[in-house]
Amino acid sequence: MTTAVVAGTDPDGLGEALETEGATVVRVSGIASADSLGEAGIEDADLFVLTDMDDATAISVAKELNPDVRVVTYAYDSLPEFATAQADLAIDPNLLSVDVVAEELV
DSSP states (O other): OOEEEEESOOTTOHHHHHHHTTOEEEEEOSSOOHHHHHHTTGGGOSEEEEOOGGGTHHHHHHHHHOTTOEEEEEOSSOOOGGGTTTOSEEEOTTTSOHHHHHHHHO
């Protein structure tokens, strides 16, 4: 079973779509920091989904805590250049629906 840690407001409902596909989803409340990611279980997660590029620094934190986690961004804003090397997949919601993304990720 896929475990996903979702950070950000998730306005399109990717977290719910992942759950529909059978993933276990744990949400980070508030700012995605080392503490909140740790509490969400990032060390054992398969996916780290970020839906708010204002928290893009959380990508490096997630990778530091779990080098094997797949990082997926799903946001209308562009991924900052400093985070592009660590993100595995950056998706614009205008291009792919949450259902399609969830099906592919799980």
